[in-house]
Amino acid sequence: MDIVLQQLVNGLTLGSVYGLIAIGYTMVYGIIGMINFAHGDVYMVSAYITAIVVALLSYFGIESFPIIIVGTLFVTIAITGAYGWAIEQIAYRPLRNSSRLAALISAIGMSLILQNYVQISQGARQQGIPNLLSGAIRIDIGDGFVQLTYMKLLILLVAFVSMGVLTYIIQKTKLGRMCRATQQDPKMASILGINTDRIISIVFVIGASMAAVAGVLITIDYGAFDFYVGFIIGIKAFTAAVLGGIGSLPGAMLGGLILGISESLFAGLISSDYKDVFSFSLLVIILIFRPSGLLGKPEVEKV
Amino acid sequence: MSHTIIKKSLLSMAITGAIAVSSFAQAELVIGVAGPHTGAYAAFGEQLWRGAAKAAEDINAAGGVNGEMIKVVKADDACEPKQAVSIANRLVDSDGAVAVVGHFCSSSTIPASEIYADAGVLMVTPASTNPTVTDRGLENVFRVCGRDDQQGDVAASYIVGELGAQRVAILHDKDTYGKGLADATKRTLNSYGVEEVLYEGLTRGEKDFNAVITKIRSVDADVVYFGGLHSEAGPLVRQLREQGSTAIFISGDGIVSDEFVSVAGSPEYVDGVLMTFGADPTAYAAGKTVVEGFRTSGYEPEGYTLYSYTAMQVIVEALKNNDLDPIKGAEWLKSNSVSTAMGVKDFDSKGDLEVSDYVMYKWDNKGKYAQID
Numbered sequence: 001m002d003i004v005l006q007q008l009v010n011g012l013t014l015g016s017v018y019g020l021i022a023i024g025y026t027m028v029y030g031i032i033g034m035i036n037f038a039h040g041d042v043y044m045v046s047a048y049i050t051a052i053v054v055a056l057l058s059y060f061g062i063e064s065f066p067i068i069i070v071g072t073l074f075v076t077i078a079i080t081g082a083y084g085w086a087i088e089q090i091a092y093r094p095l096r097n098s099s100r101l102a103a104l105i106s107a108i109g110m111s112l113i114l115q116n117y118v119q120i121s122q123g124a125r126q127q128g129i130p131n132l133l134s135g136a137i138r139i140d141i142g143d144g145f146v147q148l149t150y151m152k153l154l155i156l157l158v159a160f161v162s163m164g165v166l167t168y169i170i171q172k173t174k175l176g177r178m179c180r181a182t183q184q185d186p187k188m189a190s191i192l193g194i195n196t197d198r199i200i201s202i203v204f205v206i207g208a209s210m211a212a213v214a215g216v217l218i219t220i221d222y223g224a225f226d227f228y229v230g231f232i233i234g235i236k237a238f239t240a241a242v243l244g245g246i247g248s249l250p251g252a253m254l255g256g257l258i259l260g261i262s263e264s265l266f267a268g269l270i271s272s273d274y275k276d277v278f279s280f281s282l283l284v285i286i287l288i289f290r291p292s293g294l295l296g297k298p299e300v301e302k303v
Numbered sequence: 304m305s306h307t308i309i310k311k312s313l314l315s316m317a318i319t320g321a322i323a324v325s326s327f328a329q330a331e332l333v334i335g336v337a338g339p340h341t342g343a344y345a346a347f348g349e350q351l352w353r354g355a356a357k358a359a360e361d362i363n364a365a366g367g368v369n370g371e372m373i374k375v376v377k378a379d380d381a382c383e384p385k386q387a388v389s390i391a392n393r394l395v396d397s398d399g400a401v402a403v404v405g406h407f408c409s410s411s412t413i414p415a416s417e418i419y420a421d422a423g424v425l426m427v428t429p430a431s432t433n434p435t436v437t438d439r440g441l442e443n444v445f446r447v448c449g450r451d452d453q454q455g456d457v458a459a460s461y462i463v464g465e466l467g468a469q470r471v472a473i474l475h476d477k478d479t480y481g482k483g484l485a486d487a488t489k490r491t492l493n494s495y496g497v498e499e500v501l502y503e504g505l506t507r508g509e510k511d512f513n514a515v516i517t518k519i520r521s522v523d524a525d526v527v528y529f530g531g532l533h534s535e536a537g538p539l540v541r542q543l544r545e546q547g548s549t550a551i552f553i554s555g556d557g558i559v560s561d562e563f564v565s566v567a568g569s570p571e572y573v574d575g576v577l578m579t580f581g582a583d584p585t586a587y588a589a590g591k592t593v594v595e596g597f598r599t600s601g602y603e604p605e606g607y608t609l610y611s612y613t614a615m616q617v618i619v620e621a622l623k624n625n626d627l628d629p630i631k632g633a634e635w636l637k638s639n640s641v642s643t644a645m646g647v648k649d650f651d652s653k654g655d656l657e658v659s660d661y662v663m664y665k666w667d668n669k670g671k672y673a674q675i676d
Binding site: 007229 | 340341342343345346477503504505506508509510511513514515517518520521533534537538541542545546547562564565566567568569571572
């Protein structure tokens with residue numbers, strides 16, 4: 001019993017992180033109909049920025065954890081957001097009217113550039129940051145126990161708050177309305193006076209910011225990262241986005257949670273050897289039986 | 304997937320570019336130093352490079368090899384088999400290497416060694432411990448470290464004899480080295496009548512191992528044996544402690560790097576971690592001056608640095624006594640002793656050391672490791 005509960009806790013925290021990163025894939029797809037293959041590497045960049053900010057803060061003698069986490073979140077989101085903006089400017093905007101394949105390839109190129117640029121500038125070694133927040137909540141259940149570290153609790157909290165805020169922005173604000181309008185029909189939206197180019201930039205920035213939130217939390221929690229961490233987690237988050245229905249914001253969050261939890265349960269109760277095989281089989285099954293994902297709407301040919 | 308393919312082709316383009324530049328060296332004796340100089344395992348590549356480069360420097364300062372100066376060439380396999388093959392070809396074809404120190408990862412050493420065998424290049428690996436490296440009977444392959452079956456024996460007898468553990472969980476990273484080591488340990492454990500309570504693989508490059516750790520808790524393991532490298536061992540041991548498990552963590556020589564501590568987060572997590580590794584190489588009398596030499600140049604010869612130094616010495620001895628012919632040198636090594644910074648080394652007909660010297664080390668709460676017993 002305690003083991004299943006512990007796996008649910010593991011899966012929930014992992015899944016909330018997948019969800020955060022999946023938002024970047026799903027929003028970009030929603031608005032320009034393309035997969036941003038550099039998104040996993042944006043997450044990786046945010047891990048490095050996190051470590052640099054944490055190091056700077058400690059250099060200036062700041063020890064208090066709340067200040068460190070809030071400061072790191074703000075700075076990392078700002079810089080990573082700028083990366084998201086720059087990627088759109090460099091890799092997508094000049095190719096807005098070319099074939100989809102061209103933009104796809106330039107995104108892959110962007111991903112390689114980011115990886116190699118970080119590898120050259122920061123070194124190829126594994127990096128680590130020291131443990132900043134220790135301690136855990138331990139709940140005894142019968143013979144066993146469920147352990148939830150404060151850091152994991154914080155991950156859940158920040159992830160759900162960020163998702164909530166983002167949902168509010170998209171559903172209730174003027175900016176969100178413009179995003180949704182651009183997503184539905186870019187030409188019409190631009191005729192009605194929406195600067196669609198700017199909206200597309202903003203969507204890239206939002207996606208990168210959400211990846212930055214994940215990057216800060218995960219980097220501080222696991223402590224270890226290298227220039228290649230974006231690859232695996234990027235593919236998983238992409239899977240989550242497709243699972244939930246690519247283009248759908250709640251879908252990305254739901255997909256992330258489902259993927260995280262089912263992966264943990266599978267690894268914990270059956271076999272961790274085949275954990276990734278399981279995740280991607282899940283993706284294939286969903287694509288066969290529900291090609292538009294769990295919450296995605298089937299595409300209707302506009303006449 | 305296309306992601307990786309494109310990365311590979313870009314890399315090989317970069318390598319092709321490098322060929323044009325590096326094909327000038329002629330009058331010197333070219334010796335390759337192959338290993339993961341970039342990538343997640345670059346810490347080990349650095350150990351290999353430092354050791355081999357210092358050995359070449361010392362040998363050149365003493366007059367070179369039969370009057371020829373050694374030129375060391377860095378070759379980066381990033382611990383990827385495919386890249387290992389391509390740089391092995393480069394070393395042989397365009398750099399004209401007569402011998403190679405390396406590689407590090409067994410999964411790279413095995414395919415690369417076949418290219419060296421075809422080209423008649425002598426290869427001495429300082430660190431590849433998988434049995435297959437020498438079991439294939441290639442005449443040019445040697446190693447100055449032990450074998451995983453020997454390492455597994457030491458770990459398993461320690462687990463059963465010293466720790467008296469009955470509930471052992473075995474994890475590995477699905478790589479040639481990691482799985483080989485885990486299998487060797489498992490085999491010896493089973494021969495002592497201890498059946499492992501868990502045997503599983505995890506994915507290299509991943510950082511979240513919470514699910515498998517919960518599983519370790521569920522089988523109530525006293526000891527966790529991990530076959531793999533520090534980049535996974537660090538997060539693994541940290542998350543193990545964070546989930547409240549007090550199981551003893553044991554691994555092999557894949558974690559013998561300061562980076563194990565930094566990747567784990569802080570020294571408190573590695574406190575008490577056990578590790579099998581060759582007997583302290585810095586303690587050999589012959590190596591004292593070498594170790595001093597490293598320290599005066601501001602480098603602490605940790606992990607495989609001295610092994611790499613030794614590998615270079617073995618190569619040079621073989622070449623020196625056989626008119627710089629690598630294949631004759633290989634033949635010669637099988638029947639002659641070589642005196643190195645790590646003592647006198649004798650090789651058997653397969654290229655393995657006659658005597659291996661695995662012992663148990665323990666990490667402390669300062670993040671340092673020391674030999675126990």
